[in-house]
Amino acid sequence: MTPALDATIRSVSLQGCPVLGAIGLQLRAGAWTAIVGPNGAGKSTLLRTLAGLQACDGEVRLHGRPILQWPAKARSRELAWLGQNESGADDLRAHDVVMLGRLPHQAWLAAPSAGDRAAVEQAMRRTQCWAWRERTLGSLSGGERQRVLLARALAVQAPVLLMDEPLAHLDPPHQADWLDVVHALVAGGVTVASVLHELNVALQADALVVMAQGRVVHHGAPDDRATHAALQRVFEHRLRLHSLDGQWIALPHTAHGAPMLSETTR
Template structure:
């Protein structure tokens, strides 16, 4: 099958400083890959580069098509983005924020279609924020706002869903809901990439990309002992990975 992303020699410099150093990777479609690594490893930079939100050197192919061959509208329909700490329009209603995710599907200055409204309601029900659809975003808590932004990303209905720290401000029950939602997206054939600091949640993914100092040091399945060893290495052996109730968990190792 055509990979979701293929990168060869990917390099990114920000503010004159090299942040990503010649990354090569191939990410298959229909899987959930979590990006992990210590602070400053380049996780967000790599995710933004794959979303084509940053200038880069090297080659990037998305769904079999070179990055430069995508129009802005095509890319917006194919790649849905949830950024870290994104500001919201405080006066907009929650439903209007989610409707922004439908812009790539609408003609210029057109009104939302019935299909747009259905997609917005479906996404808001999936993230359990439909009940406050008429409330201004400025009146929502941090966790509520995050669920609205997640609904906006889902409303795009893109085959590729990229999320940077999607669990920010979510309490444990809603983190579990997010996990179920991601699994549902993958079951429908979508590809999910997420940057996560919560290593135990990341270990629920199909695969891990382990980064350190702007380099990809490991790409493997979450149940692979080599992946667990890579995690221990990049975190200076201050975490340990073990099985608990049939699931891998990452624990502090003092």
């Protein structure tokens, strides 16, 4: 099966400084891949490069076609993006912000169709922000704002969805809701990739990309021993992986160096 995204990157530089080294990466279609690693590992830069938003020495292919060869509007229908700390549009109603996700499907200056309005309502209800659709984005809390921006990405109804730190500002119940949305998207055949700092959420993905110092040091299943070893290396052995009720979780050491739970026999 052709991967949804296939990258052969030789390097990426920002303002003349190298940020990513050589990376070869394929994201399986219809699966959720979580990108993790310590601060400064290059996670966000990699995701922006995969989205075609960051120039690189190399090539990224979307559905087997070089991403830069896609017409902009067609690419926007195929790949939706949710960046971190997005600003602007504070004076727009939440409903209008989410409607921006339908622009790739609309003719120039065309009014929203019934299908557009239905997609926006569905996305806002999925992220539980329909109730404040008339409020301006600037009047919302950080978590409320994040749910509106997620709804905008969902409203695109693209087969590939990339999200950079989508759980920022979300409390634990809404993080669980986000997880339910992702699982439902993947069950429907959507390819999802997300940069996450929340390792215990990332460990529920179909695959983990572990990064350090601008390189991918491991790409594998969350329950694989090699994946766990890679996580421990990049986080300087300051965490332990445990199995709890059939789910792997990451816990930090206590101050005196002992794990917070006794290690599960593996």
